[in-house]
Amino acid sequence: MSGGLGAQQDREKELEVLQFWKVRVESELDQVVAFWTKNSHDPEHGGFLTCLGHDGEVYDDLKYVWLQGRQVWMYCHLYRKFERFRQPELLDAAKAGGEFLLRCARVAPPEQKCAFTLTRDGRPVKVQRTIFSECFYTMAMDALWKVTGDTRYQREATEMMDQIVHWVREDPSGLGRPQLAGTPAAESMAVPMMLLSLVAQLGDEDEVLAGRYAELGDWCAQKILQHVQRDGRAVLENVSEDGQELPGCLGRHQNPGHALEAGWFLLQYASRKGDPELQAYVIEKFLLQPFNSGWDPNYGGLFYFQDADGLCPTQLEWNMKLWWPHCEAMIAFLMGYKDSGNPALLRLFKKVAKYAFLRAASTCRGAWPCARRCWAPW
């Protein structure tokens, strides 16, 4: 009886924690959306200015395609899923962003390759030889299709998605990366991770596309799981094509934020599949382990990069605490808690949230989340 009472009390306590953070996060979200709608829209060219200071001043007018796509997606998502954000101005801004991408993102239309950065009026500045600009483009178009019902956006989303899948699974030559004799045949976790998130996006409330990309989702999950290495003790960012550890810094490279992010994409996948075994495995290998090894025992916060042997990573920024891995961790732990009911995951959410919100308000001169991605010490 007392055990039952204790469990009920624990459950009530957990609901209190959830309620507290729900209110807090809602209020943060309102402020963030108000800041970005006030300061980031470009009425002249469409799209969004993303290099903004605390007071909203534009300190650079380069347009990053990732951020254009993410903001379109975010506005559509808010409009579609939250009553209080069903505002015509949000939808109009999303459409203006989408039209800017349609008009300017491709470097040399009708080729599908997109730029990484554009001038304010949409001329290409820089091209990365990866798939990620195109992924954010796809995400934006699918979100616009879902909210407007305009099939032009849907066609754009699926055509770009098919192009990305072709580059990843059949022939990467269109990305423009030269084939060099010494380049290791490494597979980066970022690629199947990003694709798995697109599979979830495209399949959301769309059974036809969910079916069309189901096999791709299985492939992505399998590819991500290959990054669990060293008898299950470490998630490594890069592995060989046959799923083995690579030599040197490249092979030992770890990114705790990526592991946690992959974790929540895999949790969504396990939930779609109704696979509790996979769910438990993902919580262990992609949430708890990367958090335990990636959390700074002295000052708190998640390291940006680590070396699986504890050596010093070669990237100068390796021991910085960036905002995005903490966001990924909060999402991952909340999702893990929702799926499993394990209160330890809620406690970890709380730990990361406290760390993040204590620092987010005061330590960066940029807007949060900002294009500078840092919490720099002043």
Add this chain to the structure above:
Amino acid sequence: MSGGLGAQQDREKELEVLQFWKVRVESELDQVVAFWTKNSHDPEHGGFLTCLGHDGEVYDDLKYVWLQGRQVWMYCHLYRKFERFRQPELLDAAKAGGEFLLRCARVAPPEQKCAFTLTRDGRPVKVQRTIFSECFYTMAMDALWKVTGDTRYQREATEMMDQIVHWVREDPSGLGRPQLAGTPAAESMAVPMMLLSLVAQLGDEDEVLAGRYAELGDWCAQKILQHVQRDGRAVLENVSEDGQELPGCLGRHQNPGHALEAGWFLLQYASRKGDPELQAYVIEKFLLQPFNSGWDPNYGGLFYFQDADGLCPTQLEWNMKLWWPHCEAMIAFLMGYKDSGNPALLRLFKKVAKYAFLRAASTCRGAWPCARRCWAPW
């Protein structure tokens, strides 16, 4: 009389300072050379392993072409200029490094484009679309020519130099950078700065080459001086082709270590020209100003990057203190003191040297100077 006595006492004090640091730096140099000769040579393939831990252990076997070229140059320079380093094993290692570069640095011989990184056995891993690998190649070949008298090395140096000059002054298309409609026509200070250092290297004790590259030296100096902007109050890393400030973060970008490095190349140039006015201008604009604005008033040390308007640079590593800008500063201030006799410059040398040597020994797990380029806080 007392003024004369005071000046003499000051001069004696300065000589004491110089003597102290000469002994200290000689001892550091001996230790550094011993470390690298013991741990970095690759007897199997030639060339040098440069990712080394404190104890000399190899933590990655990628070969960076910049570092191969620099180490060849360093060994040749030590062998040629210092009696105590006239050791056959240093020269043999330099030659083995040079032969490795001759055999492996070019990506697709007979094309002159060099790789940025190579596998241990010399296969290309990564190519940068800049001139810098080729500059370090040229520097190595010229140093080998000067120490061995083997004309094969001289031919390599001048042929590569001519190729670099062609890319910089006539046609950059061979570097492989795509021409994009929105890319600003920016000129980076790094390019004329690096070329000016090569002009000094090739012309050192070689009147024919000094004459051949004299006009190029004038051109480089002129180009570097265009980076003094804002009525002489700031050195900006990037300017437009006609020497104006560029908009946005790119235009406001500052790199105090680069300014100091350009400073000592310009001091060498002013000395060759016998131009005391230029010397005074360079000390003011490239040594004192960048030091005053680039030195951290709270914790000491030179920032890696700054924004000329005091905004937060977008590069995450902007406020880190790296070893190389402090080396550049020490060289620049000593050279400025030698040329001008201004004791303020010797005091600044001392300030930087104290800061650097206090930290170099204890804070980095890597060898110093190390491939990781950082003094990371532990």
